[in-house]
Amino acid sequence: xxxxxxxLGLGLLAVAAHANPAFVYETDKEFYATxxxxxxxxxxxxxxxRYVSAYELVSRYRVAYQTASGDxxxxxxxxxxxxxxxxxxxxxLLEEDKDALAVAVADASVIHVIQASDPSVTPxxxxxxxxxxxxxxxxAIDVGGDDNDPLDDLVTATVFNAPTENRxxxxxxxxxxxxxxxxxxx
Numbered sequence: 001x002x003x004x005x006x007x008l009g010l011g012l013l014a015v016a017a018h019a020n021p022a023f024v025y026e027t028d029k030e031f032y033a034t035x036x037x038x039x040x041x042x043x044x045x046x047x048x049x050r051y052v053s054a055y056e057l058v059s060r061y062r063v064a065y066q067t068a069s070g071d072x073x074x075x076x077x078x079x080x081x082x083x084x085x086x087x088x089x090x091x092x093l094l095e096e097d098k099d100a101l102a103v104a105v106a107d108a109s110v111i112h113v114i115q116a117s118d119p120s121v122t123p124x125x126x127x128x129x130x131x132x133x134x135x136x137x138x139x140a141i142d143v144g145g146d147d148n149d150p151l152d153d154l155v156t157a158t159v160f161n162a163p164t165e166n167r168x169x170x171x172x173x174x175x176x177x178x179x180x181x182x183x184x185x186x
Contacts, residue, residue: 035099091140134160
């Protein structure tokens with residue numbers, strides 16, 4: 001069953017790559033992503049720690065905003081208020097002209113959307129309710145439909161469910177409020 005979830009996840013990432021110019025790369029210790037977080041039309045970069053250590057109680061992230069000259073200005077390190085991030089994505093989740101970051105933590109059964117548009121302001125963390133237990137992978141993508149708006153929706157693979165462990169959940173975005181549309185077995 002895990003192999004099917006893996007291939008479905010890769011397929012979703014391929015679809016998302018066509019639908020959303022943001023890019024997320026995962027290593028065993030960090031996620032790296034691009035997105036236009038401040039809405040200036042230039043690609044910014046974010047680094048998210050995946051796992052916590054004895055010195056860190058929560059996963060942290062840091063944004064580098066691209067300047068007009070093409071250089072990057074790094075912000076201070078911010079907290080996700082979550083431990084052991086298992087998934088990350090970037091998309092137009094809160095505003096039409098700016099990207100936001102979303103992180104998932106399977107062990108906590110939590111997704112946070114983070115608006116990091118201003119380096120001088122502590123980013124707001126918006127918890128997303130409605131995912132089944134253990135969201136471990138997440139993709140921002142426009143699902144479409146009758147009530148579609150210009151904001152991206154969230155698609156997540158989840159674990160720790162019963163009786164079927166692996167599930168696939170589509171969360172529609174209504175102006176920053178995410179509502180479950182579909183919850184399927186993988």
